[in-house]
Amino acid sequence: MSLKAKDINESTPWRDMTLGCAIFEPMTSAAVNTGNWRTMKPSFIEEKCKQCLLCVPVCPDCAIPVKEGKRTDFDFFFCKGCGICYKVCPFDAIEFKKDDKREV
């Protein structure tokens, strides 16, 4: 038995589950929306950003995508609103406010 994660969903009968809920592929957490835990929300102010990239390695998840050497806007599918990026930014390029809309 080595079903892929995509083959198991909320209508899968118990007989068709993997043994001990084992998962047989890497990176399956990429499909899980963990951004919906958020109560605080960072916002990216691009014009203040010097692309120093200090924020990228301190993000405990993968909520700050980097493209061609530059950070882009937050990926709120993963951002839990921990605020570490906001704390570390030397240029006030990240605002951190209560997440009212809870958009993901």
Next chain:
Amino acid sequence: MGIRERLSGNEAIAIALKQINPDVMGAFPITPSTEIPQYFSQYVANGEVDTEFIAVESEHSAMSTCIGASAAGARAVTATSSAGLALMWELLSVAASARLPITLACVNRALTGPININCDHSDSMGARDTGWIQLYSESNQEAYDNMLQAMRIGENSKVMLPVMVCQDGFITSHAIENIELLETEKVKAFVGEYNPENYMLKKENPMSVGAYATAAYYMEAKRAQAQAMIDAKEVILKVAAEFEKVTGRKYGLFEEYMMDDAEEAIVAIGSTAGTAKEAVNMMRKEGRKVGLIKLRVFRPFPMKELAAALSHVKAAAVLDKAESFSACGGPLFAEVRSALYDCGTRPLMVNYIYGLGGRDVMVENILYVFESLKEIAAAGKAGETYRYLGVRE
């Protein structure tokens, strides 16, 4: 046939493990199971096994070590008792739910409170709902034989559950008895190698173990685990039948002693069965139709089989070497009496809590129970069902 020896129960387990030569042992010493990792670490030091012996800082880590090793694809073993088993508690459930067929030698000892190092079944009975298969042993021979069968049961692809091989602390673990060992090459042929279908070090099929299951998946995982326990019964009997072919020693879910025409019966677990057999023999000489059921397999619980074996009896006493503080009896009593609920005719039943914290049970105690059963059968009513045996009133 076999090698005649005289060994303590702990030595018997250690030698069984030496003959099996498992991949990993993670263990922490605790009375009365200490000797098992102690003897085994000598085999490691002497190069008699090539097991990786991992000396850990606690039983929580011992079971964690076994979980990691087993998930990686290794055959992992440990041994513990009492508070050590209690400290493993969290991981016992993890091992079972991750479907890792770890083998644990449990040398039964009372749980602390008051502090006590002697035998009762409160440790493994407390762990009865963690999803482990539980095999209980009357003697050193049975402890050895159960250990040789444990891996074949747990590692069966229909089962994939951890197995606890229990024996009575000090009573069998430290007492030296005659024993017949199987030749090592026959042990290796019988037990075989552990070849799981999937394991973490299998590079062709990478896997993650111990996933988070939300409410949408947890119940399905538990149902599958429950099925493995249901299916384990047939595997236990199949392995026992093969073991009998190799050794001539017969095992089942329980042993029936003088039960065919028995009118009064005792149900017990572990070394007490030996004492009870002596009492049965004495009463049989006096013409009393008494018998004994010695439970070997407590998980999975042989409900239908026990009901069939006990339904013809007039009165039965279930002996519990553990309290459950239900205020109405011990764990074995609750399950045995429940097993008989569906029977058209069933015995009057009482429970005796006995032997807690190493309190000796003697033939006289068992004879007293049979006398009580005679009175119950004659009166046609059980009276108080929740009783203590051998306590000062």
